Amino acid sequence: MVRLLPLLLPFIALVAPTIAADDEKTPGCGKDVASTSIGRTQRLSLISSDSNRTFNVHLPQGYDPDEDYPVILGFHGAPGIGLHFEADTMFSAPRWGGGKILVYPDALGGAWAAGMPGNMTTSVEKDLNFMSDLLDYLRNNYCVDNERIYATGISNGGGFLNRIACDPTVGRNFAAFAPDAGAFTGFQPGGNATCSPSKTPIPIISFHGTNDTTIPYYGRNDSIPTPSIDYWLQGWAERNGCTNMTETVYNKTAVHYSWTCGGIEGVMQHFKVEGMGHVWASTEENFSQTISGGRPTVVNANALILEFFARWEVEDGETGNVTTTTTTTGGPTATETGPAITTTAGGGNAAGRVEVGMWSFGVAVVVALVGLV
Numbered sequence: 001m002v003r004l005l006p007l008l009l010p011f012i013a014l015v016a017p018t019i020a021a022d023d024e025k026t027p028g029c030g031k032d033v034a035s036t037s038i039g040r041t042q043r044l045s046l047i048s049s050d051s052n053r054t055f056n057v058h059l060p061q062g063y064d065p066d067e068d069y070p071v072i073l074g075f076h077g078a079p080g081i082g083l084h085f086e087a088d089t090m091f092s093a094p095r096w097g098g099g100k101i102l103v104y105p106d107a108l109g110g111a112w113a114a115g116m117p118g119n120m121t122t123s124v125e126k127d128l129n130f131m132s133d134l135l136d137y138l139r140n141n142y143c144v145d146n147e148r149i150y151a152t153g154i155s156n157g158g159g160f161l162n163r164i165a166c167d168p169t170v171g172r173n174f175a176a177f178a179p180d181a182g183a184f185t186g187f188q189p190g191g192n193a194t195c196s197p198s199k200t201p202i203p204i205i206s207f208h209g210t211n212d213t214t215i216p217y218y219g220r221n222d223s224i225p226t227p228s229i230d231y232w233l234q235g236w237a238e239r240n241g242c243t244n245m246t247e248t249v250y251n252k253t254a255v256h257y258s259w260t261c262g263g264i265e266g267v268m269q270h271f272k273v274e275g276m277g278h279v280w281a282s283t284e285e286n287f288s289q290t291i292s293g294g295r296p297t298v299v300n301a302n303a304l305i306l307e308f309f310a311r312w313e314v315e316d317g318e319t320g321n322v323t324t325t326t327t328t329t330g331g332p333t334a335t336e337t338g339p340a341i342t343t344t345a346g347g348g349n350a351a352g353r354v355e356v357g358m359w360s361f362g363v364a365v366v367v368a369l370v371g372l373v
């Protein structure tokens with residue numbers, strides 16, 4: 001059980017200049033942190049694009065400022081806050097988050113801009129700038145393994161991390177991505193969002209339920225248009241230069257798709273979960289499942305995501321396959337020597353979900369924010 005918000009003491013960060021993404025250790029290495037900030041979740045803030053942006057940081061138990069740690073950013077759905085995602089996935093719990101720094105940023109106005117239609121509190125550009133400022137903050141204050149920075153998220157948060165993957169500047173900091181029930185608005189057929197990753201292939205593992213009525217598997221064409229998941233996957237398969245896709249039954253009722261891209265097996269993976277709704281894929285009942293009347297599924301996203309992330313790291317700005325040498329990086333469409341690829345097919349954006357949260361001191365209060373996008 002993770003302790004949330006023992007003290008709500010946010011503070012303002014002074015943001016130092018960005019350092020090269022391929023430096024192994026960051027300025028935060030060697031910097032002492034208060035013992036009260038270890039093994040619990042702290043709410044912090046910084047100023048980015050003239051806005052006060054808040055985020056939650058969970059340092060693992062036993063955090064040692066002389067050791068560098070992988071970082072996982074977890075993006076909540078809409079309407080929501082970072083702690084909803086933490087409570088739903090329990091990524092901060094030692095069995096998942098042990099040895100890693102977990103970070104749950106808060107969107108302004110409860111939703112990531114990410115190109116979602118409607119009146120957003122901020123813009124895609126500002127949300128992306130927030131990511132650069134947040135990474136600077138993390139590198140300057142904690143001992144971060146620059147080669148192992150990852151992003152996961154649900155719904156609108158899944159859409160936003162996909163937007164990060166599509167951004168040549170911010171995306172290059174991340175080794176792999178993992179959206180669940182992603183709302184990729186702007187990337188539907190005819191959508192105006194663009195995708196220009198700095199490098200390919202980009203490792204992505206994704207999850208989506210066939211009973212998702214908020215962000216339907218087969219897409220929606222109304223006020224919150226989203227592509228079908230097949231269409232979105234196809235966009236990334238093209239950008240990633242994937243040459244082969246295998247399809248296997250996973251744990252009886254899910255389908256696992258795996259692509260070979262740039263000659264590397266399993267760079268892209270997708271779990272189509274039969275009967276799952278707009279929830280976090282989990283074999284244990286989660287808040288998002290409880291609230292929506294869903295049931296545990298046959299897929300445990302936490303376990304699969306961590307296993308997937310462990311395979312990838314950023315090496316000299318390129319995404320590599322950890323268990324082999326750097327000769328496996330890049331691929332037919334890699335941008336190592338050429339210009340960034342820009343397509344309008346596939347990619348990521350925003351939208352919503354039924355969210356739940358957990359507040360107060362050790363007392364779990366399940367709050368249903370019955371929001372549609």
Ligand SMILES: *[C@@H]1O[C@H](CO)[C@@H](O)[C@H](O)[C@H]1NC(C)=O
Pocket residue numbers: 010011012045052053054
């Ligand atoms: C930013 O927001 C946090 C949390 O609401 C608050 O504690 C902090 O004082 C704010 N910072 C500024 C500069 O307003």
Ligand SMILES: *[C@@H]1O[C@H](CO)[C@@H](O)[C@H](O)[C@H]1NC(C)=O
Pocket residue numbers: 115116117118192193
């Ligand atoms: C894309 O479409 C959305 C929704 O119609 C709109 O708000 C946004 O300004 C458009 N973006 C561009 C770059 O045209």
Ligand SMILES: *[C@@H]1O[C@H](CO)[C@@H](O)[C@H](O)[C@H]1NC(C)=O
Pocket residue numbers: 118119
């Ligand atoms: C968006 O904001 C504008 C200006 O604040 C307002 O006039 C308009 O009604 C809003 N639209 C929606 C859909 O909320």
Ligand SMILES: *[C@@H]1O[C@H](CO)[C@@H](O)[C@H](O)[C@H]1NC(C)=O
Pocket residue numbers: 189190218219220221
């Ligand atoms: C939405 O429209 C596109 C073409 O504009 C079409 O390919 C797609 O099947 C439609 N999706 C749905 C869910 O109707």
Ligand SMILES: *[C@@H]1O[C@H](CO)[C@@H](O)[C@H](O)[C@H]1NC(C)=O
Pocket residue numbers: 243244245246
């Ligand atoms: C695709 O993968 C399958 C299963 O690994 C393999 O049997 C097949 O030969 C591959 N096809 C190509 C074109 O690489």
Ligand SMILES: *[C@@H]1O[C@H](CO)[C@@H](O)[C@H](O)[C@H]1NC(C)=O
Pocket residue numbers: 263264265266311321322323324328
């Ligand atoms: C790393 O890449 C090599 C070469 O493509 C592949 O054979 C191997 O399975 C990959 N290792 C992992 C853990 O994915």
Ligand SMILES: *[C@@H]1O[C@H](CO)[C@@H](O)[C@H](O)[C@H]1NC(C)=O
Pocket residue numbers: 211274275276
């Ligand atoms: C998925 O939706 C279908 C049609 O609404 C329904 O019959 C089925 O029971 C649902 N499956 C689950 C696992 O909820």
Ligand SMILES: *[C@@H]1O[C@H](CO)[C@@H](O)[C@H](O)[C@H]1NC(C)=O
Pocket residue numbers: 251283297298299300
């Ligand atoms: C397979 O699904 C069952 C529930 O049907 C679950 O208990 C089990 O943990 C799942 N196995 C894996 C490897 O996720």
Ligand SMILES: CC(=O)N[C@H]1CO[C@H](CO)[C@@H](O)[C@@H]1O
Pocket residue numbers: 087088089090091093282283284285286287300301302
């Ligand atoms: C409240 C609860 O049990 N949440 C679970 C949701 O699923 C994740 C991943 O399987 C678990 O880590 C949580 O404990």
